[in-house]
Amino acid sequence: MSCLILIGMMGAGKTTVGKELARRRRMRFADCDQAIVARTGVSIPTIFELEGEAGFRRRETQMIDELTREPDLVLATGGGVVVTPLNRELMRERGIVIYLDVPTQVLFERTRHDRNRPLLQVENPRQRIEELHRARDPLYRETAHIILAGGRGNPCNMVRQIEEALARYKADTCRP
Numbered sequence: 115m116s117c118l119i120l121i122g123m124m125g126a127g128k129t130t131v132g133k134e135l136a137r138r139r140r141m142r143f144a145d146c147d148q149a150i151v152a153r154t155g156v157s158i159p160t161i162f163e164l165e166g167e168a169g170f171r172r173r174e175t176q177m178i179d180e181l182t183r184e185p186d187l188v189l190a191t192g193g194g195v196v197v198t199p200l201n202r203e204l205m206r207e208r209g210i211v212i213y214l215d216v217p218t219q220v221l222f223e224r225t226r227h228d229r230n231r232p233l234l235q236v237e238n239p240r241q242r243i244e245e246l247h248r249a250r251d252p253l254y255r256e257t258a259h260i261i262l263a264g265g266r267g268n269p270c271n272m273v274r275q276i277e278e279a280l281a282r283y284k285a286d287t288c289r290p
C-alpha cells in the first residue's frame with residue numbers, strides 16, 4: 115500500500131503515534147527529523163545553527179523525496195514540512211496524508227520541557243506556537259486527505275481513530 119504520512123504541529127504526536135501505527139499495520143516506519151539527524155550526524159538545533167532554517171528545509175525536502183519512493187511506509191514528518199510547496203505536492207502524490215490537528219494549549223504542554231525544537235527556543239514559546247499554528251493550519255488542511263482532531267486520547271487511541279478514518283476514506287474513494 116502507499117505511504118501513510120502524518121503531518122501536524124510540533125508536539126502533535128506524529129512520531130509517537132506513527133511508530134504505533136506502523137507496528138499495528140506491519141508497515142515500515144521512518145521519521146523525517148530522525149533520518150536527517152542520522153544522515154548528518156548532528157542534532158536539528160545544530161543544523162539550524164550551521165545552515166539556518168533554509169538549510170534544514172532543503173535537507174527535509176530531499177529526505178521526504180527519498181523516503182516516500184518506497185511503499186508500505188508510515189512517515190512521521192517534521193512540524194514545518196508543509197511550509198515548502200514541493201513537499202506538499204510530493205506528500206499528496208505519494209501517500210495518504212493525515213493531519214493530526216491538536217489544540218495549541220496541548221501542543222504547548224507537550225513541548226514545553228523539550229529543548230530539541232529550535233523554533234521554540236524563544237522568550238514566549240506559547241505565543242510562538244500560536245503564531246506557527248495559525249500560519250500553518252491552512253497548509254496542513256490543504257495537504258491532508260484526512261483530518262483528525264488529535265488532542266484527546268492516548269497514542270493507542272489515536273491509532274484506532276486513524277485506522278477508522280482510513281477505512282472510511284478508502285470506502286469513499288473506492289465508490290464508483
Ligand SMILES: Nc1ncnc2c1ncn2[C@@H]1O[C@H](COP(=O)(O)OP(=O)(O)OP(=O)(O)O)[C@@H](O)[C@H]1O
Pocket residue numbers: 122123124125126127128129130131147190191192193194224225231266267268269272
Ligand atoms: N496522543 C498523545 N497523548 C499524550 N501524549 C502524547 C500523545 N502524542 C504524543 N504525546 C507526547 O507528546 C510529546 C511530543 O510528541 P511527538 O514527539 O510524537 O510529537 P511530534 O508531532 O513528532 O513533534 P515534532 O514535530 O517536534 O517532531 C511526547 O512527549 C509524546 O510522548
Ligand SMILES: O=C(O)C1=C[C@@H](O)[C@@H](O)[C@H](O)C1
Pocket residue numbers: 123124147158191192193194195230231232233
Ligand atoms: O515546526 C517546525 O518547523 C519544526 C518541527 C520539528 O519537527 C523539526 O522538523 C524542526 O525543529 C522544525
Ligand SMILES: [Mg+2]
Pocket residue numbers: 128129130145147190191192
Ligand atoms: Mg516528531
